[in-house]
Amino acid sequence: xxxxxxxxxxxxxxxxxxxxxxxxxxxxxxxxxxxxxxxxxxxxxxxxxxxxxxxxxxxxxxxxxxxxxxxxxxxxxxxxxxxxxxxxxxxxxxxxxxxxxxxxxxxxxxxxxxxxxxxxxxxxxxxxxxxxxxxxxxxxxxxxxxxxxxxxxxxxxxxxxxxxxxxxxxxxxxxxx
Amino acid sequence: xxxxxxxxxxxxxxxxxxxxxxxxxxxxxxxxxxxxxxxxxxxxxxxxxxxxxxxxxxxxxxxxxxxxxxxxxxxxxxxxxxxxxxxxxxxxxxxxxxxxxxxxxxxxxxxxxxxxxxxxxxxxxxxxxxxxxxxxxxxxxxxxxxxxxxxxxxxxxxxxxxxxxxxxxxxxxxxxxxxxxxxxxxxxxxxxxxxxxxxxxxxxxxxxxxxxxxxxxxxxxxxxxxxxxxxxxxxxxxxxxxxxxxxxxxxxxxxxxxxxxxxxxxxxxxxxxxxxxxxxxxxxxxxxxxxxxxxxxxxxxxxxxxxxxxxxxxxxxxxxxxxxxxxxxxxxxxxxxxxxxxxxxxxxxxxxxxxxxxxxxxxxxxxxxxxxxxxxxxxxxxxxxxxxxxxxxxxxxxxxxxxxxxxxxxxxxxxxxxxxxxxxx
Numbered sequence: 001x002x003x004x005x006x007x008x009x010x011x012x013x014x015x016x017x018x019x020x021x022x023x024x025x026x027x028x029x030x031x032x033x034x035x036x037x038x039x040x041x042x043x044x045x046x047x048x049x050x051x052x053x054x055x056x057x058x059x060x061x062x063x064x065x066x067x068x069x070x071x072x073x074x075x076x077x078x079x080x081x082x083x084x085x086x087x088x089x090x091x092x093x094x095x096x097x098x099x100x101x102x103x104x105x106x107x108x109x110x111x112x113x114x115x116x117x118x119x120x121x122x123x124x125x126x127x128x129x130x131x132x133x134x135x136x137x138x139x140x141x142x143x144x145x146x147x148x149x150x151x152x153x154x155x156x157x158x159x160x161x162x163x164x165x166x167x168x169x170x171x172x173x174x175x176x177x
Numbered sequence: 178x179x180x181x182x183x184x185x186x187x188x189x190x191x192x193x194x195x196x197x198x199x200x201x202x203x204x205x206x207x208x209x210x211x212x213x214x215x216x217x218x219x220x221x222x223x224x225x226x227x228x229x230x231x232x233x234x235x236x237x238x239x240x241x242x243x244x245x246x247x248x249x250x251x252x253x254x255x256x257x258x259x260x261x262x263x264x265x266x267x268x269x270x271x272x273x274x275x276x277x278x279x280x281x282x283x284x285x286x287x288x289x290x291x292x293x294x295x296x297x298x299x300x301x302x303x304x305x306x307x308x309x310x311x312x313x314x315x316x317x318x319x320x321x322x323x324x325x326x327x328x329x330x331x332x333x334x335x336x337x338x339x340x341x342x343x344x345x346x347x348x349x350x351x352x353x354x355x356x357x358x359x360x361x362x363x364x365x366x367x368x369x370x371x372x373x374x375x376x377x378x379x380x381x382x383x384x385x386x387x388x389x390x391x392x393x394x395x396x397x398x399x400x401x402x403x404x405x406x407x408x409x410x411x412x413x414x415x416x417x418x419x420x421x422x423x424x425x426x427x428x429x430x431x432x433x434x435x436x437x438x439x440x441x442x443x444x445x446x447x448x449x450x451x452x453x454x455x456x457x458x459x460x461x462x463x464x465x466x467x468x469x470x471x472x473x474x475x476x477x478x479x480x481x482x483x484x485x486x487x488x489x490x491x492x493x494x495x496x497x498x499x500x501x502x503x504x505x506x507x508x509x510x511x512x513x514x515x516x517x518x519x520x521x522x523x524x525x526x527x528x529x530x531x532x533x534x535x536x537x538x539x540x541x542x543x544x545x546x547x548x549x550x551x552x553x554x555x556x557x558x559x560x561x562x563x564x565x566x567x568x569x570x571x572x573x574x575x576x577x578x579x580x581x582x583x584x585x586x587x588x589x590x591x592x593x594x595x596x597x598x599x600x601x602x
Contacts (some may be wrong), residue, residue, distance in 0.1 A: 014205075014207075014210060016203060020199065020200060020236045023199055023203065024196060024199055027195055027196070027199045028191050028195070030193075031189070031191060031192075031195055032186050032189045036186065036189075036191050039504055041192055042310070045192060045194060045195065045198045046198075048195060048198050048199055048201040048202070049198040049199070049201050049331075050202060051202065051204035052199045052200075052201075052202025052203045052206070053203070053206045054206075055206075055207050056202070056203050056206035056207065056210075057206045058329065067499065078546060087375065114185060115185045115186065115188055118182065118185060118186070130182060131186070134180050134182035134183055134186075135182060135183050137183075137184045138279070138409050142384070148519065148564060148566075151570075
């Protein structure tokens with residue numbers, strides 16, 4: 001963590017090498033996050049490049065260096081959605097909330113959920129929340145802060161996404177314990 | 178509970194070019210930070226401004242000027258097709274590609290649109306359709322020495338892309354050379370010494386209107402004419418569109434080309450999507466002594482200006498009738514609507530004037546993602562929607578930037594074939 005903070009401070013003074021070292025620490029995560037949105041290797045690479053560009057241009061805006069990764073992921077998701085818009089693929093920005101949910105939403109991720117399911121079944125808000133929760137490991141509360149939505153809304157979207165994935169799974173009675 | 182979703186995402190293969198693409202993005206940002214140039218243009222694109230920054234190309238800045246004054250000023254001017262105008266006190270020796278070279282590759286095409294070599298750098302611009310992108314190009318000189326030139330910027334749309342390749346420092350390239358992409362695509366090109374001019378008058382034909390001077394530089398390429406547009410204007414804005422397709426799709430105000438009989442000629446754009454589209458072709462007529470007229474009815478410019486406003490957010494909606502200024506134009510907020518605890522709708526009136534020499538028609542909210550609605554006919558901004566940083570806020574401070582203004586002409590430029598187009602390749 002101390003290294004990240006030092007490198008961020010150097011990058012904020014314009015040190016290109018420091019920024020690149022930082023960025024390349026997370027570039028695989030950035031690529032995979034982008035890929036889930038844009039679904040094509042070349043487009044995901046474009047998102048990575050654009051994220052690197054936007055991030056270095058605006059690194060001074062990062063007030064808390066310890067949140068560097070979170071900040072990068074935000075830029076990645078924005079870039080991904082921008083690219084989808086530019087390619088004129090349908091982008092749902094406003095999650096449709098039809099129900100609220102209480103209780104736990106983390107349990108029972110389908111055993112045989114596939115990458116294809118993630119790519120094809122979920123809309124953009126659902127992808128974002130699933131990726132933040134399960135790939136980047138944020139708590140639901142942290143996810144809610146990240147996406148600037150109420151906690152209840154985030155739970156609803158998460159529940160809906162998991163439901164979609166669950167319904168698509170072929171019969172399988174074995175659950176990991 | 179294991180994380181099956183993480184496991185699945187970890188299966189996404191990492192391509193070999195990932196590192197390089199990160200480096201390219203950082204390099205582009207670094208160059209812009211170094212030159213303190215504000216990057217403008219389309220998202221995921223328009224790296225042409227990077228090319229301009231790299232070459233130190235700049236435009237004369239003056240509030241107003243006259244053709245006679247410009248012609249009288251002594252300077253060393255070189256025009257590099259596919260790249261832009263260079264102005265220096267003393268001209269440098271440069272080798273350039275005079276005309277674009279297009280190669281068929283499978284179902285696609287790749288065009289070397291420009292190339293420049295001097296003691297400080299090598300710069301190549303490429304555009305392609307239905308061809309994979311390349312992170313570098315190898316240049317081979319007459320002595321069979323090979324040099325690798327890396328991509329310095331790229332812009333793209335679904336099936337086409339443009340890229341610039343840049344090497345810092347001198348490379349011995351002149352005369353007949355080869356450019357090699359992906360070890361398979363070999364393109365022979367000839368680099369010639371760039372001509373130096375003392376004034377824009379010597380390079381092409383000029384028209385001036387409303388503080389903007391547009392120079393059309395013609396060149397014959399086979400049976401077609403290549404026109405390159407260069408402009409001189411105040412520093413407070415940059416030109417984003419000469420209206421090759423009509424500014425903001427206003428087709429009735431498109432750039433057009435006619436001859437003495439008023440016959441219209443179809444414009445064929447150079448491949449690529451970087452703004453502004455300022456190089457295009459049209460086919461020569463059968464008449465040897467034709468004079469072609471290029472008419473540019475209006476252009477689209479983006480000002481380097483910002484505005485701000487503080488707004489009270491109502492419970493439901495209000496009509497504040499507040500005004501702020503942007504690029505010297507008044508903008509009125511006519512209505513604010515609270516759509517949810519965080520989501521706000523803003524109705525704006527930019528007072529688009531179809532008869533004025535200049536008129537604001539669009540802008541952005543600064544540093545904030547937002548949606549916008551424009552009038553489908555006029556292109557003027559009518560509505561913005563954004564999310565409050567803090568839900569249920571009763572007051573918000575908004576910054577606005579990237580004001581887009583239409584500057585009206587027309588710029589009418591005559592190109593006599595006798596003067597520019599008679600020599601056959």
